[in-house]
Amino acid sequence: MTTGSIGVMPEAWHQVVAASTAILRTGAAACPQTRDVGLEAVDGVLLAWFRRHARELPWRRTRDPYAILVSEVMLQQTQVERVLPRYLEWLERWPTVEALAAASPADIIRAWQGLGYNRRGLNLHRAARIVARDGWPDDLTRLPGVGRYTADAVRAFSFGEPVLPEDTNVRRVSERTGHRFGPDCGQALMDLGATVCLARIPRCGICPLAAACPSRGQRYEPLRKQSRFEGSFRQRRGEALRAVAVGGQPDDADALASLARDGLVELRSGLAALAD
Numbered sequence: 001m002t003t004g005s006i007g008v009m010p011e012a013w014h015q016v017v018a019a020s021t022a023i024l025r026t027g028a029a030a031c032p033q034t035r036d037v038g039l040e041a042v043d044g045v046l047l048a049w050f051r052r053h054a055r056e057l058p059w060r061r062t063r064d065p066y067a068i069l070v071s072e073v074m075l076q077q078t079q080v081e082r083v084l085p086r087y088l089e090w091l092e093r094w095p096t097v098e099a100l101a102a103a104s105p106a107d108i109i110r111a112w113q114g115l116g117y118n119r120r121g122l123n124l125h126r127a128a129r130i131v132a133r134d135g136w137p138d139d140l141t142r143l144p145g146v147g148r149y150t151a152d153a154v155r156a157f158s159f160g161e162p163v164l165p166e167d168t169n170v171r172r173v174s175e176r177t178g179h180r181f182g183p184d185c186g187q188a189l190m191d192l193g194a195t196v197c198l199a200r201i202p203r204c205g206i207c208p209l210a211a212a213c214p215s216r217g218q219r220y221e222p223l224r225k226q227s228r229f230e231g232s233f234r235q236r237r238g239e240a241l242r243a244v245a246v247g248g249q250p251d252d253a254d255a256l257a258s259l260a261r262d263g264l265v266e267l268r269s270g271l272a273a274l275a276d
């Protein structure tokens, strides 16, 4: 296990280290460095918690980079609960990167309906075509729609590379605790951030890191208000795309032009059709 180094361990972390010693001794199989009780012990407390409280998510049962990429792209801007059934349907329909590469863009756009931010679906399709043709690139960020976090998630959860993917949840827990977690802690931090160290009102009372966390008990204001979807241009685009997907001709010219710019629809002789 690799952890970041902190010159002087904050006093409060000693409590966590002490509390973790017992956990580490009983969890020797999961943490081979039980006698080296240092910063790894903080990670050990988190990982012990994770072994008891991990969310059961289907993309955690595979190391297939394609399946993990699908889950990460879907999760970029959509909640886990909404992604779950769609992820399973997607993999049933397109179980391999080659199968997805062979699909038409129109099929992808139809299948993505309801997940929002439809460009993600098209980018995933383009990425699948590149991987099916050339294999997985060394630098995954060269794939369409794959940013630093998504690339690191595939590297860590599929290829087993020692990298900590930093999504919003991971960053939040790291910032609040002031601790640099090791790469083995990615999924544990995601679950802690999603279920305990919540953005506005963290549940410090049940947090395994509470004894030492300098942010324990704090409340947070929302950083920004979510812009209203109702009545937004995004909503109009979604409605226009749904109509085109079933063969309709919506009369919202601005929405259609915007969809065409994103490559989601094609406008031919004044008629809209899904991109193909």
Ligand code: SF4
Residues within 6 Å of the ligand: 173, 176, 177, 196, 197, 198, 202, 203, 204, 207, 208, 209, 210, 211, 213, 214, 215, 216, 217, 218
């Ligand atoms: S003690 Fe509270 S603020 Fe600190 S990591 Fe736990 S839930 Fe987050």
